[in-house]
Amino acid sequence: MWTFWEYQQAEHGVLVRWVQDFEMKPQSPVDDAAMLQGIRPSCACRPRKPSVERATSRVAN
Numbered sequence: 295m296w297t298f299w300e301y302q303q304a305e306h307g308v309l310v311r312w313v314q315d316f317e318m319k320p321q322s323p324v325d326d327a328a329m330l331q332g333i334r335p336s337c338a339c340r341p342r343k344p345s346v347e348r349a350t351s352r353v354a355n
Contacts, residue, residue: 298311
């Protein structure tokens with residue numbers, strides 16, 4: 295899995311974009327769509343607060 299976090303200063307705060315990308319191996323018993331259905335309900339809907347606070351302080355400084 296590849297994870298990418300992007301922080302961008304905005305007028306009223308910081309925009310946070312979090313991308314998770316993955317690709318199942320061809321020999322896997324499930325395909326990409328099935329895996330996405332399995333991980334979507336359990337993935338974090340928002341990043342952990344300390345991570346965001348650290349990033350926003352770097353952007354602000």
